[in-house]
Amino acid sequence: MLDIKKIRQDPEYFKxxxxxxxxxxxxxxxxxxDEQRRSIISQSDELKGLRNRVSSEIARLKKAKEDASGKISxxxxxxxxxxxxxxxxxIVDEQIHAIMITLPxxxxxxxxxxxxxxxxxxxxxxxxxxxxxxxLKDHLDLAERLDILDFHRGAKxxxxxxxxxxxxxxxxxxxxxxxxxxxxxxxHNYQEIFPPFLTSRDxxxxxxxxxxLEEDMYLDNADDLFxxxxxxxxxxNLHRDEIIPESQLPIHYAAYSACFRREAGSYGKDTRGxxxxxxxxxxxxxxxxxxETSYQAHxxxxxxxxxxxxxxxxxxRVVSLCTGDLSFAAAKCYDIEIWAPGSQKxxxxxxxxxxxxxxxxxxxxxxxxxxxxxxxxxxxxxxxGVATPRLMIAFLETYQTDEGTITIPEILQPYTGFKxxxxxx
RNA sequence: AGAGAGUUGCCGGAGCGGUCGAACGGGACGGUUUCGAAAACCGUUGUACCCAUUACGGGUACCGGGGGUUCGAAUCCCCCACUCUCUGCCA
Numbered sequence: 001m002l003d004i005k006k007i008r009q010d011p012e013y014f015k016x017x018x019x020x021x022x023x024x025x026x027x028x029x030x031x032x033x034d035e036q037r038r039s040i041i042s043q044s045d046e047l048k049g050l051r052n053r054v055s056s057e058i059a060r061l062k063k064a065k066e067d068a069s070g071k072i073s074x075x076x077x078x079x080x081x082x083x084x085x086x087x088x089x090x091i092v093d094e095q096i097h098a099i100m101i102t103l104p105x106x107x108x109x110x111x112x113x114x115x116x117x118x119x120x121x122x123x124x125x126x127x128x129x130x131x132x133x134x135x136l137k138d139h140l141d142l143a144e145r146l147d148i149l150d151f152h153r154g155a156k157x158x159x160x161x162x163x164x165x166x167x168x169x170x171x172x173x174x175x176x177x178x179x180x181x182x183x184x185x186x187x188h189n190y191q192e193i194f195p196p197f198l199t200s201r202d203x204x205x206x207x208x209x210x211x212x213l214e215e216d217m218y219l220d221n222a223d224d225l226f227x228x229x230x231x232x233x234x235x236x237n238l239h240r241d242e243i244i245p246e247s248q249l250p251i252h253y254a255a256y257s258a259c260f261r262r263e264a265g266s267y268g269k270d271t272r273g274x275x276x277x278x279x280x281x282x283x284x285x286x287x288x289x290x291x292e293t294s295y296q297a298h299x300x301x302x303x304x305x306x307x308x309x310x311x312x313x314x315x316x317r318v319v320s321l322c323t324g325d326l327s328f329a330a331a332k333c334y335d336i337e338i339w340a341p342g343s344q345k346x347x348x349x350x351x352x353x354x355x356x357x358x359x360x361x362x363x364x365x366x367x368x369x370x371x372x373x374x375x376x377x378x379x380x381x382x383x384x385g386v387a388t389p390r391l392m393i394a395f396l397e398t399y400q401t402d403e404g405t406i407t408i409p410e411i412l413q414p415y416t417g418f419k420x421x422x423x424x425x
Numbered sequence: 426a427g428a429g430a431g432u433u434g435c436c437g438g439a440g441c442g443g444u445c446g447a448a449c450g451g452g453a454c455g456g457u458u459u460c461g462a463a464a465a466c467c468g469u470u471g472u473a474c475c476c477a478u479u480a481c482g483g484g485u486a487c488c489g490g491g492g493g494u495u496c497g498a499a500u501c502c503c504c505c506a507c508u509c510u511c512u513g514c515c516a
Contacts, residue, residue, distance in 0.1 A: 059444080060444095375472080
């Protein structure tokens with residue numbers, strides 16, 4: 001949520017910013033409604049003040065056994081006027097709210113102005129594309145030969161996009177999750193959270209999934225609960241409607257969760273294998289920080305995510321999203337794209353975003369300043385650290401041997417319990 | 426799922442429909458005292474919004490959420506959510 005007071009102060013700034021995010025301009029309409037709202041509130045408040053004064057006067061008269069019927073009927077009139085004003089306030093409030101919740105966050109000034117994905121900038125590459133002196137297979141081919149993934153049976157039991165991990169594949173998946181969690185909790189000082197996988201409408205609103213992305217989430221209609229598309233939702237909402245003492249900031253959480261995405265409207269895109277699935281595993285990092293430190297925290301968070309890939313020695317690049325490609329709630333975002341040599345493609349495995357106070361406003365997450373005791377919104381950030389399906393793609397394709405087996409890097413061996421995955425065929 | 430009890434400020438805990446933004450206790454903060462600390466004593470102790478922005482300014486709202494009754498509601502009525510206890514079911 002944007003700050004209506006700031007919009008009031010400098011509407012042109014917001015108009016420009018929203019334009020770079022390809023968002024329609026409702027600012028004038030909003031300011032008109034805001035004007036109305038404040039005017040009606042003033043009138044209503046004035047009458048309420050009158051009513052309060054006279055009502056205590058009535059109390060005094062009654063106590064003194066004097067006649068108050070004149071004032072009572074007078075206040076009855078006032079009461080009706082107040083009700084009329086308040087009804088109008090309610091309507092205008094709803095109209096304002098309806099607009100406010102659809103306005104995306106403004107991009108940070110360091111973000112390149114651009115229309116789409118094509119304008120994103122690669123800001124960094126780590127490692128090099130590994131070279132092989134034998135022909136490479138893609139992850140589907142490898143997985144089939146090794147019998148570690150089963151897409152057909154997944155489709156049978158749930159539908160397409162629900163892969164089944166089998167045997168060494170299941171173990172490898174679990175190993176990756178545990179490895180990442182340990183890295184973040186032990187090396188990067190995140191507190192571990194195991195969140196609920198279903199959340200309320202309020203929570204989904206708080207992080208910005210609602211109302212825009214309702215169609216992308218699975219909904220349990222009977223209870224009006226959403227299956228989480230990312231642990232960001234429950235973990236960020238941990239502190240919804242709370243005031244955090246400044247001394248407790250920053251707060252760093254790392255959480256594993258299964259993630260559920262309907263991927264409505266993306267049919268035909270990356271449909272093969274693990275590249276786009278409806279259910280997947282992810283370790284997510286979430287930070288609640290002091291507003292002044294959020295951009296530093298953003299860089300640290302990126303590094304924490306990169307560390308996963310560096311530890312596994314997987315080549316990747318970091319892309320800074322342009323204004324037009326930024327998600328609804330983000331002010332700035334880095335995507336980490338991992339190299340999959342068998343597919344000869346980069347796959348996005350992580351999004352590292354700074355939401356500034358956008359989510360904090362929606363979810364009402366504040367902190368109390370030591371200096372003056374006042375409250376202000378925290379800044380929230382999150383980053384995947386990382387999502388497993390595309391990590392798995394790159395992992396299998398990178399560590400394949402000429403025999404079609406997979407070599408497990410040493411750092412992961414304590415987690416897998418084996419050093420290689422051998423062909424079953 | 427059924428029955429009952431509850432939901433008040435940072436916490437505990439009062440609150441006949443009329444100075445209740447809310448007693449009392451604790452905590453925290455500031456001050457007095459002290460070489461220092463503890464104790465004691467005095468004081469302070471929310472959030473949002475509106476107006477004014479010369480101010481240490483004025484006003485409104487908020488006692489789980491939403492409606493209603495009333496001149497006036499934390500207090501009465503209705504709906505919903507959550508928590509706890511018991512019963513049932515279940516991993």
